[in-house]
Each structure stands twice: as structure tokens, then as C-alpha cells.
Amino acid sequence: MRSLIFSLGLMCLSTLSNAFEAEDHAVFGDEDAGQVLRIISTADIAFFKPMIQSYLSDHPDVAVDYTVASSSELMRALYEEDLSFDLAISSAMDLQTKLANDGLAQRHSSSQTQNLPDWAVWNEMVFAFTQEPAAFVISNKAFEGLPLPENRQQLINILRQNPEIFRGRVGTYDIRQSGSGYLFATQDARASDTYWRLTEVIGTLDPKLYCCTADMIDDVVSGELAIAYNVLASYAEQSAQSDAFTIILPSDFAIVMLRTVLIPTSSEKPELAAGFLDFVLSQTFPRGTSPLLQSTMLDDANQNALHRIRLGPGLLVYLDQFKNRSFIAEWESAILQD
Template sequence: MKALLLALCFLGLAPAMATETRLAALQPESGQLTIESTTDLVIFEPIIRAFQQVRPGVTITYRELTTNELSAHIAAACDKREFVADLIVSSSIDQQLKLVNDGCARSPGPELGAVLPDWARWRDELFGLTFEPAVIVYNKAWFEGRKIPKSRFDLIDLLRDSDDFRARVGSYDIEASGVGYLFAFQDAIQASTWGRLVEGLGRNAAQLFCCTSEILDRVADGRLLVGYNVLGSYALSHIEDDPRLGIVLPNDYTLIMARAGFISRDATSPDLARAFLAFMLSERGREILSGEARLLSPIDGSALIAELAGDPDPQTLRPITLSPALLVGLDAAKRRIFLQQWRAALP
């Protein structure tokens, strides 16, 4: 079986920056499943390949977008009641919840999400599929013999007391990155350190990026010394091939995000979409999530995270609950004020 990487600019509803990959069926085709996702294919592909071993007649089209592109794309299709994908998976869970709340999803029945903890499912329509910490990453060579920031308090002190970090600390551009906005807004809710941290980032001319890989590459090669609020799943995968990168789960608290998926209301293959979700939540699916993909699972991720990233205090792990409370950060007025404060600190 060969994956045909197309990198197309789509017509009509499809966004210009989408990348499409077609993974052909292993046997004569008996069905087609289209997935639209924010997850890099290199991370998600082991799950797809394993699913095709179970369902060898299924051809899967995988369309990869940024969080904001995906949300806008699905919302436009939903408004027009047009099909673009059967299954939608995104790390920007607040945007996912809004799409479901706006009627863009269909329920596969209550049984599918029964294995998930309550915080990782909503209304039998939106399902948390992964267990991903927001971490601090650092350049190991530079920090050799120096104090590594183990918490936000440590990071604030570093940014205040040293000139070494000017233009050498990075994070997400929260206007361009949906998951970056989610983490930032949750930080503002969770603790009193947010204002001081943003001030420190601004004082040090922090570099902002849309995508996790850009931050990881720059921290690894030393262009950046620290990356803040980076998706731990991508970082854990990255360090397997690049020992220059170190990871910290902040010991004041560590946000946990469950990459969320739902079946499109306008899906043409809803049964295959349900089967794919069920496979991700199965024992075999969780083995792949925790192994090759390094995404972990809400079902057993808290136990496995200790093996992959040290031994954090379980009390410091704070999963972001899939609930209507996530919509607060997407309120137009609140979002505008929050971004104004962000721009004032990080012009």
C-alpha cells in the first residue's frame, strides 16, 4: 500500500493550505473514510495503518490543516450542510466544542464514549481521544549546569533576572494557533502567574509561532532556549530522535488536553467514522497512541505519562474538561479583550 501525498490547493469549500494524503485500501475497496485533522500525519499515520489492518477494504483520505483553518472550514461546510469529512479531529477543543454545540455533529450512541472519563466526553457527540500535557521545553546544552525551570514561578524568575533569553524564548502565536489560544486562556483562569508570565515574555521579546514543530526545532538547535506551553505529545515524539531537547511538566500545574473528535452531521460514511473512533479507544488503539504516536489516551494516560516524562505529582495534572465552559473563551467580546491584553504585552 502506498500513501499518495498530494499537497493540493482545494477548490470550493476546502482551504488553500490543506494537505491531503490518500491511504489506499489493502484489499479491494469496500468503503471510504475522510478525516479532517490538525494532527501531523507522521504522528497520526500509525493509527490509520493499524485501523486498515482491521478494515483492509477501507481507503482513508487524511486532510491536514491548522486549528483555525479546520474550524473555519468545518463551520462553513456545516452552515451549507455540505460534506467535507466524515470525522473531524482537532487539538483546539474549544473550537471543536463550539462546532458540536452549533449542530455540526451526529451522535454515534452512548456506548462509544462509555469507556472515557467524564471530563473527556460531551453529550455523546464529542470525544477526547488523547492525553497531552502542555509542557516547557528547553535546550539541554545551554542549561547544562544551570537551573532548569520546573514551574511557571521558575520561568518568571529566569525571564526577570537574566538577559540571556531576549528573543530566545518561544511560544504559540495565540491569534494564529487555536491550541495556543486555548492554553493561554486556561492559564489565565488557572493561576495568578499569567500576568507576570506574559509580562516576562514581552520584556524578553518572545518569538511566537503558529505550529509546535517550529518551536521544537528552534529550541533543539539553540535559536531558542525555552519553549512555553508546547504540546507534550509532539515534544515526546521529537526527543526520541533529538536528544538536544529537554521536557518539563510544570510542577505548579500541568494542563492536559484531550484532542477531540466528532462525527460530522453530514458524513457520508458515519459507520466507518464510528468504527475509527472505537478503534482509537480500544486496547489496541491505546497501545499505538501511547507507543508510536506518543499521544497517550484519557483512559490510561495519567499512569503512562510517568514512564515517558518523569514522575509528576498526579495532583498537578489538570485535564481541560470538555464542557460548555470552554465556550467562554470564544465569546467575541472576551476574546477581543484577551487578545488586546496579549498584544499590549507582546507587540
């Protein structure tokens, strides 16, 4: 039945191969530990490792099996292939909401979840534990002598006025491949028309399209890109070569994505999963010590300009195949101007 109702636009993303593809895999803790917690996540191992290690130091009898997959592969693993994972961590809020909405997530309630702010929990199924704004990441070298853009309009002007600098050196998500990219794009478009103007301008500059934030940052660091648009600021902040670029939260509005975690119904150890979930939340709220969240950027930003994406069925709208098809068509016509 699940495969029958699975009628998402993301089907066209995952071409023809049927088995879900993991990008990376690691096991933390004692291999012979009594219990193994199986996590599927869109976050890189390096990104999430501190959290797992911190958890394991308190729970030596647990091993964590950590699988990294793209958000659409994560969706496929849980939705289509019914694989068993104890926790699903994803930055694709829409897909996480879809999993919960369609009855593939377990409810979880504890003293920890009771204290969450409203925006951080949906239906006792989906829990947000990071706030990650989408930012401009600008190569310091490429922008020598240029004013730094503070908002989208300024970025448009700079791009228009300096096509010789930026041709082939603007990077952004390929929203056909990246769930996060699609989410940012749709929320951008919902918030302002400027998004489409910017996309068209980027389209004229022969942009590079990426699947992942990390690749974009790497290319900014290497100098291949002058600017990357809609990059997860949290990744950029953690980059080792952060002096090579500047992260700018657009002052008109900055989309804030929430990285969320849920316990799939396929979990074989829901209690262990709930324990880990509560641990993650305790590191995060209120003002926890999560190594993931030491973002000074959010604190400094104008709070009114932060557009936190709201968890809820509204996110399902852009997963509708009509909507998805028409949005991607529009995006393609703006960005692919060959």
C-alpha cells in the same frame, strides 16, 4: 444560517481568504478500496499515521483520506463551508465543543463509548482520545550551568536574571494564529495570575511567536530557541532529537489538553466513521496500546497538578467575540512591547 451565527473571534484569525486551506494531505490504503474514510485533522500525518495503519491492517477494504489543517481552518471547513468529512480530529477543544454545541456533530453511542470516563466524553458527541500536557521545552545547550525551572515562578526568575541568554530566544504560541495556543493561554490565565506575569516577562525578551508546536521544537533542537513555553509534550517526546532538549511539566499546574474526535453531521459514511472512532477509543481506553499515548510523563507527574481542560460550554466563553477581543488585546499588550 450557520454563517449568520458564526460570530467568533476566530474570524479575525483567518484574514480574508475564503476557501479553507489544507496544510497537508495523504491517502492511506488501497486507492481502489470500496470505502473512503475522509478525516480532517489538526494532527500531523506522521503523528497519526501509526493509528491509521493499525486500523487499515484490520480493515483492508477501507482507504483513509487524511487532510491536515489548522484548527481554525478545520473549523472553517466544517462550519462555514459545510464540507463533508467523516471525522474531525482536533486539539482545539473549544472549537470542537463549539461544533458539537451548535449541532454540527452527530451523537454516537457504543459499548466503547459507554466505558469512557466522564471527562473524556461530552454529550455523546465529542470524544477525547489523548491527554496532552503543555510543557516547557528547554534546550540543554542553552541551559548549561543554569538550574532547570520546575514551575512558572522559577521560570520567571530565570528569565529575569538572564536576559542576555534569553533575548530573542524564547518561543511560544501566537495565540492569534493557533487555536491550541489560544486554548492553553486562556486556561493558563484562568488557573493562575502567574500566567500574565510570565507573559509580560517573555514580552520584554523579544519573544518569537509560532503557529505550531512542531516549529517550536525544531527551533529548540536547532538551538535558535533556548526555551519554548506551552509546547505539546506529546510532540516533543516523539521528536527524533529528543536528547537536545528537556521536557518539563510545570509543577505548579500543567494544563492538559484533550485531543478530541467527533463525527460531523456532514459525514456521508457515519457508520464507517463510528467504527473508526471506536477503534481509536479502544486503542486509548483503558490503557490501550495507542502509539499516540505512550507518554510516561503524565504517569510520573503529580496528578493534583494536572489541570485537565473540561469539555463543555464553558469553553465557549473564550470564543465569545468580546472575550476573545479583550483577551487578545491584553495578551498583545503583554507580549508585544515594542
